[in-house]
């Protein structure tokens with residue numbers, strides 16, 4: 001019989017050597033009962049990762065090796081996922097979840113989009129979270145030299161610091177500050193040689209349209225008056241926009257226009273809006289031009305009704321967006 005429950009998938013990314021295999025191995029060791037299919041993709045012809053993964057019963061490792069995931073994503077990844085699901089339907093392969101380990105050089109955008117775009121996959125697979133590993137020892141250099149490394153941080157729902165033992169406290173603090181500027185949304189946690197409890201990165205449910213908008217509070221307090229500064233070397237940044245109660249027509253148009261014009265440079269965004277005359281929160285979440293709106297829970301009497309939008313994007317016109325967002329307030 002076909003199990004029509006959605007299969008959760010975790011996209012695990014992080015630059016070369018950041019500790020992805022180590023993290024997966026620890027999970028498999030700790031939870032031998034889990035039936036996981038691991039889809040992995042390595043850049044170039046050398047594919048040694050599956051040899052490094054310690055074999056466990058119930059774990060299926062699928063290798064995609066025709067180059068980089070972001071180039072072959074529409075084809076090979078989609079095909080591999082369909083194939084996995086049909087083998088699961090036929091009962092020849094058993095798994096309850098998928099981990100997609102992307103090559104250290106891959107931009108996560110096309111990977112994430114695959115799950116939104118392919119109709120059939122959308123009905124079978126639920127994206128749980130994008131988890132990005134950050135190698136404390138090498139991250140600064142990697143981000144200086146490779147846009148993809150910055151992009152991986154920008155996309156993350158959860159950032160896991162690895163090799164913390166290789167740097168001193170001051171270097172770690174500085175790195176965390178840099179990561180926060182790029183991504184104010186993602187929770188940052190640390191893993192010592194992959195040793196993390198399962199709950200730290202599995203079943204995160206980051207793509208649920210839930211009511212939570214976790215943003216580093218210091219971002220909310222920070223005066224955002226530096227949009228004309230271009231000194232920051234990472235051109236991907238988090239921005240938090242705030243407004244009061246919004247007019248549904250105005251905010252609808254504003255979001256549509258903003259996504260149409262700037263969607264290509266909007267990596268991840270999420271908003272919780274208070275809509276005039278509407279007791280429930282309006283929740284928006286998107287990746288580039290793919291966006292979902294949904295009503296969430298009701299505002300409680302003791303809560304202040306207000307609207308917050310977080311956009312992680314590349315060189316966006318911050319001032320225009322801030323003014324445009326505020327102009328949607330209901331008067």
Ligand SMILES: Nc1nc2c(ncn2[C@@H]2O[C@H](COP(=O)(O)OP(=O)(O)OP(=O)(O)O)[C@@H](O)[C@H]2O)c(=O)[nH]1
Nearest residue numbers: 015016017018019020021022104162163192193194
């Ligand atoms: N010192 C230290 N080394 C670590 C830690 N976590 C992982 N490593 C080491 O870092 C190296 C790379 O780890 P992998 O798990 O292979 O990294 P990966 O992200 O799978 O690598 P690629 O697939 O090549 O991108 C290994 O030698 C690990 O033992 C850590 O917390 N501290």
